[in-house]
Amino acid sequence: MKLSTIKIAASTGLFLASALATTATAQEYPDRAITSIVAFGAGGSTDVAARSLVRFANEYLGQEIAVENRTGGAGAVGMLALSQGRPDGYTIGTVNFELLAFRPLERAPVGPDDVRFIMKVQSSPATLTVQADAPWNTLEEFLEAARQQPNKLRIAASPPGAVWNVAAGLITNVTETEINVVPFDGGAQSAVALLGGQVDATTISVQEVIDHVTAGKLKVLATATEERHPALPNVPTFKEAGYDVVFGSWAAMAAPKDIPEDRFQILADALKKMFDDERFQTFAAENGITLDYVPGAEFALQMEAEAASVAAVLAAQGLTDE
Template identity: 30%
Template sequence: MENMNKMSIIFVGMLTAGVANADYPTKSITMVIPYSAGGGTDVLARNLQPALEESLGEDIIVSNKPGGGGILGFTEVANADPDGYTVTIPNNVIFATEGMGNATYTYSDFDYLGNVLNDDYVVAVSDESEWDSWEELADEMRNNPGEVTFGFSGAGGSTHVASEILADTAEYEAKQVPHDGSSDAVAAALGGHIDVLLLNLADLSSGLKSGDLRLLATLGSETLEDYPDVPTMQELGHDISLSNWRGVAAPAGVDDEVKEAWSAALEKATNDPKVREAIAAQGGEVDFMPSGEKLDARMADLAESFINTAEKIK
């Protein structure tokens, strides 16, 4: 009888734990944004926030933790409890910082809960810039190596790696200048402290709308829908095609119930007209993919490409 009672208690305990997991979430969730407020990742988080809160039934607390080109914020998430209550919005920088040897984590330290969008890397200048086209800028950089300053988000980050890949492919030399987040890089360009920006299109949305920034080229494989006169690097004769992704990730080891809850919430959010409109307004393209083997395989392929490239230039 005593053994039966013990077994009953164990069974009830297991059942209760299962119910608790199935009821996720039961408290507010912190979404760590490893960049300053106002950048593309921050804007995406705040556009997703209402839809995610409605789906998950709990508050999403957006917490900006800039520093190290994303490393500080991503490190905080990688070291958090894998209970689904601390998440982040990663991108190619996860792989780039690992390849550069700057990160205190590996890409496998995260569980990828869903992809949200794709976003091209682009080259932009202040509206007051002397260069009206990529060809003019490229000529300047080839004639005066190391004189033109290229700004991006974070040393060893994805935009840094993309900038180095572009310089190698287009055969020019520029001075690479990292910033703590895309909004800081944009502010530096508008203030005349750097000459050129290489960021994601979403990072430049506000400056492009105001006319304070101008696009010279996109590193994506297709012409930008809202900027049809901006050439691709391939059209300019350079064999390069680079774009970024943004999704949601948690510390590795979260329960399947957590993954399923986030996948369902992200799918619903990316079908919300307001969210889709906001992503399109930033120049991004909705590309939802739920957690699972397909997304994990995609992350592995991207990791191999970016890590290998970053290791060559570090």
């Protein structure tokens, strides 16, 4: 055999070995558990939904997905940790509406461009919720009381710049009312404040009030949805009352932005199967979770527009200079 033939054969062998190694690496992923970062506390609405989504990960991915709560800074700590995680496919996480506000508010150097969205999972529409025995049975009755006594009524919401605080500001702006917005650390604390009579209303999500509504302790006067929410079919929307308020939070799965394409696709395919699993769908329906699947690339485009809108709202509330 000629020397040139030997060289060609050797080169071909090396090429095939390299290709096989690459294929083997792709097939081997994942070969250990994956960490999913949740930027909010255990037991909260984001945490519960995230854990329910990935509880059957082993069936679809061959490995477990372990949820890790990293709290602080209204979600900034966890979402920053996700964006700075190793882009090897073993770190993913849940990101929320607050991701759009960190940079405009100068709270953390992280935004939607710093992660790669895998898929949108759910929407969490805002509400106007009061105690069950409150004197208002309709949205208009509540708003009329607010107009008659400006700044007397109190709405429990999240801290300035967080989603339910933005919701409260949007509601008061659109309805042309003056209502005190009282910040609490999160939805659970806002619900407790309303149940205890510390405030008159709250803007937190359907998911966060539905159990108290079912128990007869709270009532929802309106939902910030395009159409009536399936968990509250007898409750009108703000739009039905003549107010263009369609607003809420969302939750999406994301990874560090430089994740390899092959590993990203494996994760995206497996998480979509978990999303479609009848057990997850049933859990969501029973717990008032509004599922809203959007593929990652499409959702990223949506976030470009929404980020600009959020920046404008924050500026209107006097929270930024822009």
